[in-house]
Amino acid sequence: MRIRTTTAVTIASALLLLPACGRKAAENAMEQQIRQETGGDADVDMNADGSMQVTTKDGTYNAGNNQLPEDWPTDAPIYAGAKIQFSGSANGTTGKPGSAAVLTTSDSAADVVTYYKAELAKQGWTISSTMEAQGTSIFGATKGTRALSLLIGSAEGQTSITIGIGEQ
Structure with missing residues (x-):
């Protein structure tokens, strides 16, 4: 299995942005970044506890949960x-x-x-x-x-x- 490096880097970056930008703004920024990097849509859900789930056509990625x-x-x-x-x-x-x-x-x-x-x-x-x-x-x-x-x-x-x- 190959997990896209850009998606993993984007997830890590979003975790760092969350406190500064707010959850919804960070979700939108991350979705846009994934779209630019992969050419596909993404659904990003960030939680108050700092965990997140990213769903793309390739699958689902979780961090911090x-x-x-x-x-x-x-x-x-x-x-x-x-x-x-x-x-x-x-x-x-x-x-x-x-x-x-x-x-x-x-x-x-x-x-x-x-x-x-x-x-x-x-x-x-x-x-x-x-x-x-x-x-x-x-x-x-x-x-x-x-x-x-x-x-x-x-x-x-x-x-x-x-x-x-x-x-x-």
């Missing part, structure tokens, strides 16, 4: 106690469904890697590739017609977990 997409597969493990920073679900450029989430935890990257190696196997996933470089671990796993990618890295006392899942 600590929720996974409604269609998140039950066999795609989420690290216990991790905070959801961003999540999205889209058909993307392939037309095949997929979802992604970015999580953070104060647990060590080593603990997170150990968890995912065990939990993916327990859920029936086959780890098809692994790579470790400069404190970052990258996994690829498959199950049936689906593929899962996982990136785990630490910085400043936080471990970041990026997980994506979709059809191959």
Whole structure:
């Protein structure tokens, strides 16, 4: 699955604009920016708690609401106690469904890697590739017609977990 970089950057920018511009003005500005960047319409809903949902023809993206997409597969493990920073679900450029989430935890990257190696196997996933470089671990796993990618890295006392899942 490919989430448009421009949409993700626009979401982050809108979160910064919200306090200064007001919710409705920030929603309108973001919708216009997405239209300019992608050539398509977008519906942006910002909430008083700072969370937002962006819906485009490619799918739905959530930020700041600590929720996974409604269609998140039950066999795609989420690290216990991790905070959801961003999540999205889209058909993307392939037309095949997929979802992604970015999580953070104060647990060590080593603990997170150990968890995912065990939990993916327990859920029936086959780890098809692994790579470790400069404190970052990258996994690829498959199950049936689906593929899962996982990136785990630490910085400043936080471990970041990026997980994506979709059809191959």
